[in-house]
Amino acid sequence: MEGMSVKRKRSTKKKQSDWHVSKRLKKSDATDVANRDQTPKDTWEVDSGFSECSPPTSGRTSPCPTSSLAAAAPIVVALDCEMVGTGPRGRCSELARCSILDYHGNVLYDRYVRPCQDVTDYRTRWSGIRPHHLLDATPFEQARNEILTILEGKVVVGHSLFNDFRVLHIPYQRHMVRDTGATHLLRALAGFPPQRRVSLKLLAANLLNRHIQVGKMGHSSVEDALAALDLYKLVQSEWEWELQGQQMDNVEQYLQDQYWPEGGDDDDVDNPEANTF
Template sequence: MSGIMLNLDFNGSSHDRRQMKPAGNAKHKRFVKRRRHLERRGLLNKKQNTDNFHKEGHRNNQWHKQNKREDNSKAGAVFPKFSSAQCELSMTSSHSVQANHGNCVAETDKEGVPSCSTFCRESTSALQRVVPSLGNPQKYIAIDCEMVGTGPKGHCSELARCSIVTYDGNVIYDKFIKPVNLVTDYRTRWSGIRKCDLYKATPFKQAQREILKILSGKVVVGHGVQNDFKVLHYSHPECLTRDTSRMPLLNQKAGLSEDRTASLKILTKLLFNKDIQVGKKGHSSVEDAKATMELYKLVELEWERTVASKSGH
């Protein structure tokens, strides 16, 4: 019995060892490689328990936790919102807004953005501030001025008569006005002014105060009205000015080219078959002011729509 020898191998067969060891080593290498990668990125503490990392797997590692915390912090943030109503209003013209005014209901949306009805009312009120005369004939007047020449050879134009009429053609102002400087050319053939008309005429400064008081806050209609403002040494708001010499629609109705600056006499003849500024006695500023108002009223609706669309921007 003493000659019997036992050869026991407690580590298993070499065949099993060759099968298990490579698999374990490959898995361990992947783990170490992944851990080092996370350590280089600063997402894993080197002293962290690697057993927990191995059990949780790659989907629940520290890197995923860090990203999850960042996502949660972003999800809780509050960012400004743009409502569709706000975008639509910013792209809608003032004319379209006014056309759809009856369809507006809500005052504000949930984010506090002004609703369509609020926007419409604000646009309308702004337009009324700019053009307070809309729908109010009492706010419309027509003006016409006659000038004489002063200075060398009468080259300088100064005011000698001013007439203002209402929307209905009633005369509310008509005075001869004495120029500041000596008149050297009365221009009677066109102005109708004679020397005797200026003997007791109203001094320019006084007439200027009276006229500007009437023009204040009114829509002023005139034909080449800037010339009238010039001799008054005055500038009227553009939004309250209607110059019939610069209204293409009048030319269209008269059958003239749109870019042509037609005289008051021609437009009145073509559109109303009425003769004005006839004879050698010169023009009548009252007659011209009334004719100008009639021209304006002929295209009033279309003209005011154009003004409203421009004022709404």
């Protein structure tokens, strides 16, 4: 009887030991699974800083998830305007046509616009505008509001865009503009001197093998916007990298000690006399 009691005790202890081991193993397996689920996944993808409306070309990598990039990336559009002359001898330029294209060259907006003042020079040789184009044209203020709505938050590509913004009465942020008439990249690619101001017609002929603004019918704002857009795409990667480098330089310059108050402590923040730059 005593021997059987000892055997039962040993069997019971063994079962308890096996149960504890099994429980530990299950707990260990669950922990491993949880750790595997928490392991960061490789979601980095090729990104040029543009949305799907602007296909990536730079080939650089980004640590941001794809969904975040799509939400934050700006959209690229191309803009071109045609002007007519108002006032004495037609010396004042006013908007008469505006065209906006998306990154793929599709027309988002193309309307004739009625100037605020009477037209004294249609400048047809350059603008392509004739009197009948403005008979049922969109009033300037309405057109301007429509154009502002389309351009809001977008990178704008064009040639000599300061002229377009001037007649639109739009103050535009410099970092959101890609002016093909101002970048040295296109001049260098076409073999022109760095400081030379080159026309859109000449750049298109040299780099795109495309002849625009020919004949006596005048310019087409759709054709000119498309030419500027295609020129931009030729140097898009270099241009965007260059701009990003400039922004980083500005940040580093701002963080230098010379741009911060000398001496003082936190108590000086509210003291205007202590904050001398």
